[in-house]
Amino acid sequence: MRALLGLAARSAWSRRFVLALIVLSIALSTFLLLGIERLRQDVRQNFAQAVSGTDLIVGPRTGAVQLMLYAVFRVGSATNNIGWDSVQALAAQRQVAWTVPIALGDSHRGFAVVGTTPAYFEHFRYGERQPLVLATGRAFGDGLSHVYEAVIGAEVAERLGYRLGQRLVLSHGDGAFAANDHADKPFTVVGVLARTGTPVDRSVHIPLSGIEAIHLDWIAGAPMPGAKISAEAAAAQDLTPRTVTAVLVGLKSRAAVFAVQRWVRGYGDEPLMAVLPGVALDELWEVLGAGERALQAVSVLVAVVSLAGLVAVILAGLDARRRELAILRSVGAGPRQVLALLAVEGALVTLCGVLLGALACAGAIALLGDIALQRWGQVLHARWPGPDEMRLMGLLLLGGWLASLVPGWRAYRLSLADGLSPRA
Template identity: 70%
Template sequence: MTPLAALAARSAWSRRGTLALVVLSIALSTALLLTLERLREDVRASFAQAVSGTDLVVGARTGPVQLMLYAVFRLGGATNDISMASVEALARQPAVAWVVPIALGDSHRGFPVVGTTPAYFEHFRYGDAQPLVLAEGRAFSGTLDGLYEAVLGFEVAARLAYRPGQRIVLAHGAGGELGAEHADKPFTVVGVLAPTGTPVGRSVHVGLQAIEAIHLDWAGGAPLPGLAIPAEQARKFDLAPKRATAVFVGLKNRVAVFRMQRWVADYEAEPLMAVLPGVALDELWEVVGVGERALLAVSVLVAAVSLAGLVAVVLAGLGERRRELAVLRAVGAGPRQVLLLLAAEAALVTAAGVVTGALAAAAGIAFAGPLLQQRLGVALGLGAPTATQWAWLAAVLVAGMLAGLVPGWRAYRLSLADGLSPR
């Protein structure tokens, strides 16, 4: 350490009580900046990794963002259903390798219910083309014998403390109000999926035939008066699915994706649309990214206020340090050395705040990460700072050093006699 830096450190330490508040302020603003940047990147990654390996999402003609929100994230208003005849026509196309229809609209204790086929567990991918893995039990069979079987997402099982073998009751509609339950047709949990950090973990999965079975004695969103079909008797009815909310489509060759998109758009039996997941997710991020940018702007303003506080504290202390600076000038320190001394003090205080803030951000992410994963499905990664985070750290540090030049310039202009003359 150079003599000037050592002197700056001792000078700052002698005023540690006042400067500790400045360090705390800078630390909080730095922690806010780093946490928001990490949250922004991880939320965007969660958006991008919600569905992978699916070339098209087909549904009723609506907006691409609305279809993706409802079909993938189980959010927003319900879209119109499409007929299974259209799904079968889509599956017969030579370019199509597989289709996985899903039916939405029911819930269990606030978690969405997804009606689908066993092919869902075979073809659905998330993240970097990662397959769904069962942490416990097995997938539902999709047969009449296993009609009332359910597979839970990891977060559903963790939040509600469910294990394979337990019985659950589905509710009609997304709200799951009392009195709207399919209590006469309970389901048995047969499997629990491993954590994915996607909406899959917050969903209850059952067969499409089961969705038909629980609605046999319902019409218009309400049970039919005087009609109650027991669970076992439901197996004697035709439970072939009639409608689907959306279809995940995998192609034999991705070169055909635009040709298939045009085929869906020109389909005459009913109005359909095919969405490219990656394009729709980018559009979706543009919608929700406005709030993220606003939060980032607020954190930048907080950092600016903290640095302004640093300048104010050092300027306020100049009046008390006039004699100290004059003594330094008397023993041979020139105006330039005084300016550098105050700039070095500001840099040390800023560096202490930045380091403290970075440690606080890491501790906060380590503590809150599992909670956010469980409650919101957002996986916060605790790792080395990203390039953007390093840039923010460097920006705060440089801004602190530049802020130190303001009181340094003020001290530079003070004369030796100004500090030694009595007041």
């Protein structure tokens, strides 16, 4: 077997230019397969860890997926809001450790505005229960002097070039109409959050009192004619929220999850629902599964094309090697040894391509990790290939070996006389 391996290696080296192209083709297919698999895993992990440490998310009665979309990912809008009395009743439940209300609906230059309380910076978690960290500045506080303060996400600061002390004007809704700008009540940036790779990076956080202040002279989504209230006068009024969009809830014990869910479901003052973030995120991911499967199908097709190229090149070069194979037969090599020779060559070529592709994938992840985080908020984890990736590499190796059996079988059937006297 050692002699056969050496012979296969020397034979492959003699045709190194052509085989190098096949190795490169297999490496690219391996790179694509492993890259898509790693990206799929990391995107799903980031997706599932957009919020952690929150036991329930309570909102108006709607679909669980829709609630997660606007409450966590700032996508879409709520069909209804929750009354402040309901928020207080929820917080008063003995199983509830903390609540973080959030109010959505405004924006700033395409970024979502999140009205919340200082408890948001204390209790919100992402990833492996990682807390929010301020890169610069501080969180906003309670009281009259903090009404017009804002804490922005890392992507907002980077893309808009904002720093501490920056004045910003919020827009009502998506900001499509200039008349909806709250230009009379600007906010001041007092803090910039460190990058998290979650929708927090793309959010502008202001106090709930600030949400109330900018809407005091608005009604039904439009400014009230002749009822202009200055920023100072608005801050001096009672700014207790009337409604919020959703509530993040932390419990004293995970065992109380279903009890609190039943309480929310049976709450009589208004229709509410409570969803478990993990369950809802899995359900939401299933909605996005078609795109994931399409990417996997494309990478599999690329791998199949690469292996087909391996077969085509070996078959195309077989006529040129018929004399070589006939000489091997004449010195005592049997048909099975010839078959084994070509099978080993195909396996070596495939192994080189797979290893090169795996190394290229690992290098790309290491080099592009910071860029992906800074530009797209996507965390790429440089780690040893997992079971799914090892399985893909094994399938590629098996596929390459099986592909090499096709020309090997043809060589197996070549006769000695045919090899010594090839047809013109």
